[in-house]
Amino acid sequence: MDFSIGELAKRTGVKVPTIRYYEKEGLLDAPLRTQGNQRRYRAQDLDRLGFIRHCRDLGLPMPAIRDLIDLGQHPDKPCREADRIAATQLQSVRERIAHLRKLEAELERITASCKGGHTVTDCNVLKAFGDHSLCRDEHAAPTKA
Amino acid sequence: MDFSIGELAKRTGVKVPTIRYYEKEGLLDAPLRTQGNQRRYRAQDLDRLGFIRHCRDLGLPMPAIRDLIDLGQHPDKPCREADRIAATQLQSVRERIAHLRKLEAELERITASCKGGHTVTDCNVLKAFGDHSLCRDEHAAPTKA
DNA sequence: CTTGAACCTCTAGTCGCTATAGGGATTACA
DNA sequence: TGTAATCCCTATAGCGACTAGAGGTTCAAG
Structure with missing residues (x-):
């Protein structure tokens, strides 16, 4: 169900420090933590990070990715x-x-x-x-x- | 004969802070100074900066430019x-x-x-x-x- | 001699990470 | 239950090639 940042990194090909960086920059939501303060992710985070990664591969700058993510959260907006x-x-x-x-x-x-x-x-x-x-x-x- | 950093900037199209940056990075030799500590350039600096600028326009990274400059100082080396x-x-x-x-x-x-x-x-x-x-x-x- | 433009140094910010230091948590196995 | 290996945490600094700003000094023209 939940998985660690290392697992998320392995599954997406995005490096661990890069994931933390995306969180700090607001592209990824801050995930729940274990009692020992370690991040635990879920399937939706995997999707989100996959989206981000694909956008980066396509050369989009981070502000543009932020805009696309915001857009995805408002399904009624025009595309x-x-x-x-x-x-x-x-x-x-x-x-x-x-x-x-x-x-x-x-x-x-x-x-x-x-x-x-x-x-x-x-x-x-x-x-x-x-x-x-x-x-x-x-x-x-x-x-x- | 001699001219200021602003003059050099105007003649080459390279901005003043960039010229100082090139000097710090060793692409431009440190020029003579006035008694008041202001830089004074000569024709050879104009040539050098023109060379650097053209290389940068061609996309060369600074270490490659450094190598080319070094090369230019040793006329006997093979090209x-x-x-x-x-x-x-x-x-x-x-x-x-x-x-x-x-x-x-x-x-x-x-x-x-x-x-x-x-x-x-x-x-x-x-x-x-x-x-x-x-x-x-x-x-x-x-x-x- | 005064004014205002140009100059000086130094520091910090840009972008998208990556690397390192110095520690704490988790997990596998004995 | 002990312990060792591997993971994870934060915080900071560095990359390249500049650019912007603060705060102060010097120059050239009138």
């Missing part, structure tokens, strides 16, 4: 908000991909410029790292919105 | 190391892209599952966030090597 969170995350993922693809292109160009020139003095790689004007594109990190 | 750093970074960028593309696919699927079902009770988006078995692929974050 527009959940959809908005998913869409926002999708957009952010796409922006990060776009940025990384530019980096990929520049880094390809930079590594290709190494003709085995042997010493640092005439090293195109070092030159390329130093000089943005050699780049085809802008590629500065996006100011996170 | 193999610089090439290796670039190649490593390229690989890491490619891995991150691969991961994000999986997330993108799952998030597309999740957002598409919202048929405007109106309330949370029958919200496919929330279900999808909670249940990895609905996903087509593995998409957990890669354990960073």
Whole structure:
């Protein structure tokens, strides 16, 4: 019926300190304790932690997960908000991909410029790292919105 | 000839506290100071900071930048190391892209599952966030090597 | 000579954990 | 019942790469 934090960790693949951290951050409810002050969890905590873990794997930041959990507690609310969170995350993922693809292109160009020139003095790689004007594109990190 | 930290910031687009941080971390040499203890920079510092900034824009972690700078100070060394750093970074960028593309696919699927079902009770988006078995692929974050 | 902008150092906060220290609880087995 | 192994507890500090703020000093222009 009840199980320890170690059991919960084993069943979900989430590490023990991380579980305690989620509790402190309010993503997991504080569970009952034994007389000796140890946490004892139930099936519903397993579900909740599985939800959190999947959201984290999908890259959602913790405030977004908090919002989704709150939403899950109010079954009558419209699910527009959940959809908005998913869409926002999708957009952010796409922006990060776009940025990384530019980096990929520049880094390809930079590594290709190494003709085995042997010493640092005439090293195109070092030159390329130093000089943005050699780049085809802008590629500065996006100011996170 | 010499200029202040604010000037250096303006010319490179790197913020003043960040410049001080780079100095503390050993990426920038400690510059000369005025009698009143204010930093005064020269052209070479501008070049160095430009190099650092471009590397950061390309996503290089600070230890890699440190290595490149060290390398630049020893013109006789082979540039193999610089090439290796670039190649490593390229690989890491490619891995991150691969991961994000999986997330993108799952998030597309999740957002598409919202048929405007109106309330949370029958919200496919929330279900999808909670249940990895609905996903087509593995998409957990890669354990960073 | 005064004003106001720019500078100084130091500390703490960001995010999502992870690691460690220094202890107490539980469980399995003899 | 004793004891040893393994678990669990709290609290604090660290990661990377900055950013923000407090509280005080110096510089440059008028």
